[in-house]
Structure formats: structure tokens, C-alpha cells
């Protein structure tokens with residue numbers, strides 16, 4: 001069962017799960033509409049997240065932003081309500097991976113990691129769709145009473161990172177950008193430095209990544225500097 005954690009009057013998230021490699025999913029409530037950060041690993045993950053939102057009487061998201069193309073963040077996208085948004089590179093990766101699976105079947109994907117086999121147990125279908133809306137560079141959203149900036153950043157994890165910043169709350173969703181490459185988790189030092197510079201430049205106090213607890217920006221930068229994540 002997905003449990004929602006409230007950060008303040010605008011921000012909630014669901015805790016990550018290691019077993020099925022499910023990342024934290026973010027939720028931002030505006031006065032007019034609401035935003036989810038990442039779709040989740042599969043339709044089952046989306047369903048459980050939405051049940052948790054309903055339980056808290058929170059409206060289902062109008063828009064879901066995808067932080068990067070990886071399966072655990074994006075492959076639930078076909079089951080979200082409302083629309084989705086991602087940067088152009090994320091959509092390109094999703095289309096390429098979808099084409100690959102059409103040709104080669106799903107076995108290569110399922111064998112990438114045991115956590116994927118657990119998420120897709122019982123013959124659950126792998127469905128990959130691109131986001132409805134594509135942006136390049138940055139995109140500003142006004143949810144009513146809270147604004148959100150989506151922007152691309154260099155990262156040692158993938159080449160398609162979207163960071164999600166909430167200036168009024170000084171809160172930054174960082175996805176997996178702080179991590180190294182799958183599956184070795186090695187971080188390219190130059191890209192890590194660039195990401196650290198980007199994080200420094202934001203006025204964020206608090207950050208939430210895909211597979212880590214909430215951290216202050218200071219803690220996050222220290223961990224990155226010491227290669228301690």
C-alpha cells in the first residue's frame with residue numbers, strides 16, 4: 001500500500017520502495033489544478049498512488065511531469081489521468097525504447113533488474129507511451145497559489161533530466177539526477193559538478209529525489225561532493 005507523506009499545505013509524496021524499485025512520486029496541489037511528479041513504474045503503481053490521493057481527499061493530478069525516461073518513473077504514464085509533460089529528449093528515449101520492445105519483445109527489459117520482474121509479475125503488460133506535451137529548456141506552470149518551474153539540467157544519471165522547482169516553497173524535486181548511470185551507478189565527475197552548480201544556483205532549501213528520503217540542499221550537495229549517495 002502506497003503511503004502519502006505531507007510536507008506542507010501544497011506538497012505531498014509517496015515513499016520510495018526498494019523491492020520493486022518504485023520511486024517517490026510527488027504531488028503538488030494548486031488552487032486551480034494539481035501536478036504529479038513522475039508517473040510510476042507500472043499501471044499498478046499509478047493505481048495505488050491514486051488510491052492514496054483519494055484517501056487524503058486530494059484531487060487526481062491534472063498534469064504529470066516526467067523527470068526522466070527510466071521505466072520506474074515513466075512506464076505508468078499510459079494509466080495516468082489528465083495529461084503528461086516531459087522534455088524532448090525524454091520523449092525521444094521513450095519512443096526509441098518502445099520501438100525496441102515492439103521488435104525484440106519485453107524479455108530484455110524484464111531481465112535488466114530483478115525489481116522490474118517483481119513489478120511486472122503475473123504477466124503485467126509493459127506499455128510505453130511518450131508524454132502528451134513536450135518542452136525544451138524550461139516551462140513555467142501556475143497551479144493557482146503555487147507556481148512550478150520545470151527545467152532541464154545536466155546530470156550524471158541520464159541526458160534527459162527535468163528538475164521541478166517550487167519557488168514559493170523553496171522545494172526542488174530532483175528525480176534520479178543525483179545518481180550515477182544504471183546499472184553501475186558511476187558518476188561522471190564533470191556532469192556531477194555541473195549538476196551541483198545548477199543546484200547551488202536555485203534558492204531551494206529542501207530536495208526530494210526518486211529513491212532517497214527528503215534532504216536539505218546542503219545535505220544533498222555535501223553527499224554529492226563526498227560521493228556519498
Ligand SMILES: [Zn+2]
Pocket residue numbers: 068070157176
Ligand atoms: Zn533513473
